[in-house]
Amino acid sequence: MWVLAVILIVALLIPVAAILVDSPLGKSVARRMEGRVDGGPAPEVRDMQRRVELMETEIEDLNRTIAGMREELQFVQRLLEDPRRKKPTS
Numbered sequence: 001m002w003v004l005a006v007i008l009i010v011a012l013l014i015p016v017a018a019i020l021v022d023s024p025l026g027k028s029v030a031r032r033m034e035g036r037v038d039g040g041p042a043p044e045v046r047d048m049q050r051r052v053e054l055m056e057t058e059i060e061d062l063n064r065t066i067a068g069m070r071e072e073l074q075f076v077q078r079l080l081e082d083p084r085r086k087k088p089t090s
Contacts, residue, residue, distance in 0.1 A: 020026050 021030075
C-alpha cells in the first residue's frame with residue numbers, strides 16, 4: 001500500500017514540477033542560478049535586460065488591449081449600421 005502511495009505522490013509531483021519550472025518564478029530562479037555560475041553580466045547589462053523584459057511585457061499588454069478595442073469598435077459599428085440597408089441574402 002505504501003508503494004502505491006509513493007507512486008501516486010511522484011506521479012502528482014511531476015506535473016507540479018513542470019508547471020513551476022515553466023512559471024516566471026522558475027525562470028527567475030534559473031536566471032539567478034546562471035548568474036552565480038558564470039559570474040553573471042555587469043549590473044548595467046542586467047538592468048537593461050530587466051527594462052527590455054518589462055517593455056516587452058507592456059507591449060504585449062498593449063497589443064491585447066488594442067485587439068480588444070478593435071473588436072469593440074467592430075461591434076459598435078455593426079450596431080450603428082442602418083437597419084433598412086440589409087445585405088442581400090442568397
